[in-house]
Amino acid sequence: ELKVEQNPLFLSMQEGKNYTIYCNYSTTSDRLYWYRQDPGKSLESLFVLLSNGAVKQEGRLMASLDTKARLSTLHITAAVHDLSATYFCAVGFIVIQGAQKLVFGQGTRLTINP
Amino acid sequence: GAGVSQSPSNKVTEKGKDVELRCDPISGHTALYWYRQSLGQGLEFLIYFQGNSAPDKSGLPSDRFSAERTGGSVSTLTIQRTQQEDSAVYLCASSYLAGVRYNEQFFGPGTRLTVL
Numbered sequence: 454e455l456k457v458e459q460n461p462l463f464l465s466m467q468e469g470k471n472y473t474i475y476c477n478y479s480t481t482s483d484r485l486y487w488y489r490q491d492p493g494k495s496l497e498s499l500f501v502l503l504s505n506g507a508v509k510q511e512g513r514l515m516a517s518l519d520t521k522a523r524l525s526t527l528h529i530t531a532a533v534h535d536l537s538a539t540y541f542c543a544v545g546f547i548v549i550q551g552a553q554k555l556v557f558g559q560g561t562r563l564t565i566n567p
Numbered sequence: 568g569a570g571v572s573q574s575p576s577n578k579v580t581e582k583g584k585d586v587e588l589r590c591d592p593i594s595g596h597t598a599l600y601w602y603r604q605s606l607g608q609g610l611e612f613l614i615y616f617q618g619n620s621a622p623d624k625s626g627l628p629s630d631r632f633s634a635e636r637t638g639g640s641v642s643t644l645t646i647q648r649t650q651q652e653d654s655a656v657y658l659c660a661s662s663y664l665a666g667v668r669y670n671e672q673f674f675g676p677g678t679r680l681t682v683l
Contacts, residue, residue, distance in 0.1 A: 484670070495658060496674040541610065545670060552598040552617050552662070553670050554626075557610035 455480045457544050459558035467566050469531050474561045476525040476542035484545030485518050485525045486555065489538045496541065500527075532565045539563070569593065571675035573659050579681045580649055588644045588678045592661030599642050600662075600672060601634060605655035616642060628653075649682045656680070 456479040466472050476485070483504055488496040500509045502518035502525060509516050513536065515528045525542055539562045543555040572591045580586050592599050601613040613626045616636040627633070631649075636642040646653055656679050660672040 486671070488674075495676045496660075498671060498673065501671050543610075547670075548615065548623060552600075552615050554600070554612045554615060555602075555610075555672060556612065559609050 455544070455546070455556050457542060457556050457558040459540075459542055459561050461561060462559055463562050463564075465564045465566065466529075466532055468533055471531065472529050474527040474529075474540055474542075474563075476527070476558055478523045478525075478544045478556075480544075480546075481520070481523070482544045482546060483518075483520050484547075484553065486543045486545060487516050487525070487527055488541045488543065490541065490560070491538050499540075529563075534565050534567060537563055537565045571659055571661050571673055573657075573675040573678050575678060576676060577679045577681075579683065581683050582651060583648055585645065585647045586649055586680065588646075588657050588680070590642045590644070590659030590661075590675060592640065592642070592659070593673055596661035596663055596673075597639065598662045598670075598672075599636060600660040601642070601644050602658040602660065602674075603628075603655045604658060604677070608655075610658075613644070646680075649680075651682045654680055654682045 458477045485502040487499040500516040505520040507518045513530045518525045539560045541560045543557045545553040547553045574589045599616040604610045614634050618639050619636045631647045634644045656677040658677045659675045662672045
C-alpha cells in the first residue's frame with residue numbers, strides 16, 4: 454500500500470526563520486507535487502517535480518525531489534506571515550490512458566508568527 | 568481563464584437522502600478527478616475520468632457512490648442514502664494529458680457536504 458508521510462504535521466515558526474517540511478513516500482514515483490491550502494479554500498498548485506534531482510523555487514519557497522531516497526522537501530526561507538497555510542505533498546501514479554491519481558500526505562499546518 | 572467550478576459550494580442534507588455534486592472542468596481538459604477531504608481520512612482519491620469513461624471505480628468508498636461524466640465535460644458525483652460519515656469536502660480536479668506541466672491537476676473550490 455502506498456504511503457505518503459509528511460513531517461512535521463504542525464509547525465509554528467517566527468517570521469524571518471528558515472525551516473523545511475519533509476515528504477517521504479513508500480513506492481517508486483517520479484512525480485511529486487506540492488500544494489498550498491488556505492482555510493476554507495481549495496488546493497493551489499505550488500510546484501511540480503518530475504525527475505530525480507529536480508529543484509524548483511518560487512519566492513521564499515524551494516522544493517526538491519530525490520527519487521532514490523523517495524523524499525521531497527519544501528524549504529521556507531525567511532518566513533513571512535503570508536506563508537501561513539497548510540501544505541500538502543502528493544505523489545502521482547499513472548493510471549491507464551495517461552491519467553494519474555494523486556496520493557496525498559497528511560498535510561503540514563504552518564503558522565508563522567510576527 | 569475560467570478554472571474548475573463546482574456546485575453547490577455547500578450542501579446540508581439529512582441522513583438517508585440522495586445528493587448530487589457537480590463539477591465543471593477547465594475547458595479542454597480531458598481528465599477529471601474526484602477527491603474527498605475529511606478530518607479522519609485526509610485527502611483521498613475517489614475516481615477519475617478519461618473522457619466519459621471511468622475505468623476504475625475501486626476508490627469509491629461504497630456502492631452508494633457513483634459518478635458519471637457526459638460530453639467529455641461536466642461530471643456528477645452522486646451519493647445515495649447519505650450517511651453521517653459521508654460528511655466531507657468533495658474536490659474535483661482536471662488536467663491535460665500532455666504539455667509543459669504534464670498531468671498537473673487543477674482543483675476546484677470544493678463542495679462541503681454535511682449530513683445531519
